[in-house]
Amino acid sequence: MPATPSSNGIATGIIVGVTPTLYEQNGIRFINLDTHVENSKQNGSNIDKSAIDTYLLLNDGEETVLGGLYSTVSSTTRAGIPFLRDLPWYVFGLRYIFGSEVKTDTKNELIVLLKAEVVPTIEERLANKVKNENLIERTRKEFDQDLARRRPKPQ
Numbered sequence: 001m002p003a004t005p006s007s008n009g010i011a012t013g014i015i016v017g018v019t020p021t022l023y024e025q026n027g028i029r030f031i032n033l034d035t036h037v038e039n040s041k042q043n044g045s046n047i048d049k050s051a052i053d054t055y056l057l058l059n060d061g062e063e064t065v066l067g068g069l070y071s072t073v074s075s076t077t078r079a080g081i082p083f084l085r086d087l088p089w090y091v092f093g094l095r096y097i098f099g100s101e102v103k104t105d106t107k108n109e110l111i112v113l114l115k116a117e118v119v120p121t122i123e124e125r126l127a128n129k130v131k132n133e134n135l136i137e138r139t140r141k142e143f144d145q146d147l148a149r150r151r152p153k154p155q
Contacts, residue, residue, distance in 0.1 A: 012040045012047060014110065022118060029060040031116040039069045039110045058116040069110040077102045 019034040033056040040049035050069045058064060078085060078101050085099025120128070 010047060012042050012049075014039055016112065018114070020116065029118050031058050031060065031118065032056070033058065033114065033116060035066070035114070037066055037069065037110075037112050039071060041071075056114065056116075058114075060116065060118045063113060063115040066112040066114065067109060069112075071108050071110070073106045073108070075104050075106075077104070 015036075015038040017036040021032040021034070023030050023032065035056055036051065036053050038049060038051040040047055040051075042048075048071070050071065052066055052069060054066070056064055078099055080095075080099025084094055084097075087095045087098075
């Protein structure tokens with residue numbers, strides 16, 4: 001669900017903000033993620049909001065999980081025989097005989113999965129170009145061999 005502006009112009013919804021900083025030491029790349037995750041919704045004139053602000057230090061290609069953003073939704077549903085369940089209370093109390101109210105509390109937790117991955121530089125991509133061309137040709141030959149094996153033999 002994308003963030004949407006509320007009636008007072010403030011964005012609500014699931015808002016994820018990540019500012020990465022790349023570090024390299026002794027040939028090892030790691031990423032510092034300055035992370036802000038917010039789950040908010042407008043409730044009348046108020047905005048209910050829960051948020052996480054944290055710093056994460058991940059290796060290249062590593063993943064992590066952020067959780068703990070809980071929200072509770074309460075709802076009341078009236079069930080029973082139509083018309084009779086909706087009579088006013090002073091009509092012989094029939095609404096209590098032919099209907100009931102069910103109160104439901106639903107708890108939700110927002111879990112965010114983050115993966116840090118460094119995109120190769122132009123120099124690294126050019127160095128791997130020859131390897132990638134060989135990989136494509138090798139994969140094509142393997143595919144052709146597999147197809148030849150699976151074809152029915154003429155009788």
